[in-house]
Each structure stands twice: as C-alpha cells, then as structure tokens.
Amino acid sequence: MIQKYQDTIDVRELCRWINISPSVFYYKQLTGSVGVKPSTHTLKQDTSMVENTLVVKDIRNLLSQEFVCYGYEKVTAQLRTQSYIINKKKVYRLMNENNLLLGKVIKTSGKRQFVQHRKIAANYPMEYLCLDIKYVWIQGESRWYYLLTIIDVYSRKVIQWILQKSIKQIDVINIFRTINRTHNIKGVTVRNDNGSQFIANSVKQFLISAEAKQEFTHIATPEENSYIEAYHSILQREVVERFEFAGYYHAKITLQNYVDFYNNERIHRSIGFIAPQQKWEQGMACAPLRQQVAHVSEDLSRFLEEKISCQENALEENFSFKTEPDLDQSGETAYLRLSGEQDNSGESEILHNRFKKSVQELGG
DSSP states (O other), X not given: OHHHHTTTSOHHXXXXXXXXXXXXXXXXXXXXXXXXXXXXXXXXXXXXXXXXXXXXXXXXXHHTSTTOOOOXXXXXXXXXXXXXXXXXXXXXXXXXXXXXXXXXXXXXXXXXXXXXXXXXXXXXXXXXXXXEEEEEEETTTTEEEEEEEEEETTTOOEXXXXXXXXXXXXXXXXXXXXXXXXXXXXXXEEEEOOOHHHHOHHHHHHHHHTTOEEEXXXXXXXXXXXXXXXXXXXXXXXXXXXXXXXXXXXXXXXXXXHHHHHHHTOXXXXXXXXXXXXXXXXXXXXXXXXXXXXHHHHHHHHHHHHHHHHHHXXXXXXXXXXXXXXXXXXXXXXXXXXXXXXXXXXXXXXXHHHHHHHHHHTTO
16 A cells, blocks of 8 residues: 555555554565675785685685594684684684584484374383483592483383483494393384484494484474483482582492392382382383294294304205294284204204293293
8 A cells, every 4th residue: 555655645644544664664674694605715914805705715624634633623723823813703703604514413314203202002012112312420530421211112121322421423322222132122213303423324223224214303302202301300319419429430330229129129109109110021021022032033034043053064955944923813912933854963952942932931
C-alpha cells in the first residue's frame, strides 16, 4: 500500500494510517557478513602491499617444514620476521579460512543418526550402551582429569572406564575394542552426545566395522543420555565430593574400588533394588536365544582353531560342521547341529561331548 501511494502521499503519513513505524518500511535485510569487509592485501615494512593469497602461501610454506607445528600466534611472529606488518587476528582469520588451524574443530562427514526416543527400553544386557565424559578434579596435581565411562542400560552395570589427562578418538576406539573382545558389540546400540571424540569419522567407522549402531543425542539435550548422566551424578555425590585426591593414582584406585562396589554391592532402585551385577546375571540367564547361539558358536570356533592347528588334515577329512541356528517344529527353540563322520581315534565323540557341555552351561 505504501509503495502504491508513496508518490502522492508522504510515507510517514501512510505509515501512520496502517500503524507501523517508518523504520519498518525502510528496513532492508543485509546479505553476507556484518561489518567492514576484510582486507584483501597486507602491508609490508617497505610500504608495499601484498595480496593475502601470497601471505597464505608463506604460511603454508612455514607449516610444511619438518617438525613445525605452530598455532596462529607463532605464525604471526614468524611472518613479522619476514617484514609483514600484520596482527594475530588477521593471521587467525586467514588460517581459519584455509583450514590451517591446529585442532580447533573435528570435521565429520555423513549424516548422524539422532535418537528417536528419549527413554530406552532395554530387554537384555549388551543391547544398549551409553557413554559420556566427566571432569574429575585432582587436588594433589591442581588439574582436571577426564573420566570416560560406558554403562549397560539394562543392568546399569559399568562395562568399562578410563581416567586420563585427555580423551582422544583413539582412546574411544580402544575402549570399544576391549568391550568387543570381552562381550561382542555386534548389534549393540551405542548412545552418546556430540562430543568431538564421538563424532569423529574414525570412531564412526570402527563401530560400523564392528556392526554396532551409533546414535547421537540432540544438541543441548543431556536428558536424552540420562542413564550415564545419572551415574556420573551418583559418582560426583558419593566419591568426588567426599574425597580429596592426592594424585592420579590415588584417584584411579579410589574410582576402581567404587566401580567394584557400585557393580557388585550398591543396590539400584530403577532395577528393583538389586545390584547391577545381579541384574546382569538375571538378564544373561534370560537373554534371547540368538545371543546364546552366538556365544556357543564363538566357543566352537575357538575350539576348532585349536584342533585345526594340531590336526588340520585329520579334521578336514573326517568332520564337517554346521553352525547355523535351526528352529524346532514350534518355531521357538534354536539349536546347533553337529555332523561328522566317526573315525577310529574317537575325535568326533570328544568334540561332540565338548559341544553338548557348552550348550548345557547356557541352559540349552
């Protein structure tokens, strides 16, 4: 309306008619970055002007030297020795625009799978794992240490933890390698926040290779990772606030003793006023049969590797094994079949008895 009649009636009058401020009419949204445009050249001591592309080239040459691992402040000092009149803010901008800064941001590729449901309905152990990092103050050293903890959601049991001066991508990978060797993380869903150690491509690729699923909480939503947050809250209240650690080893021993107490003795209300280890054992006894079959298959594969290393030719000639699970007529019970030709040495009978013992130990 204002644009239609502004040639015949004053704009202020038109704005008064439609009850808006003139500044609203004249406002135009800015495009691009706000403020003065950054300079494109840099001054040298001989009063000559050099394009910023040449400055970036000199920075690259400096950082390409063997053993040179400088941040923007040291790079600024080196540029000044080359007759540049430049401040550290400009050097920071140039290095940031050309991805030359050291360890500022861990860039990740690919989409992240965010959590769909805040509450986790775990039905058996090693179905869902939650992990997070907590700061622990060491009074004797006057510094912070980082505590990385991984818990099982079903039993609330602490599976693994590490206390270090820093937690890097490789540390996260190594702790999952340990868990994979002891519990097998294939098919496990791992929930974590968006910390740089967790969104790193190397961590995501390792979990993919281990056939584990990784899901991320939404930004600034710690309640979506409430299980590990609750454990760290308990740890803060019952340990960190009650002890003054003389040093790293004092803190590590204290935390180890507490984790043993937490897993084996401390009762937990959300799992029925029992200890996490007791809940874990109950869950393993009632775990899905496919989990039991996986454990039996793993035991058999280890046993076969030992036998093959000793009598490879004899086993190849006399035995054949089938380790896929079959269903009985009701479709509810799975079992493993072992087929093999009998030989005079009795190897088939020994192996068959070993297999039956493994199945009986699992309640099959």
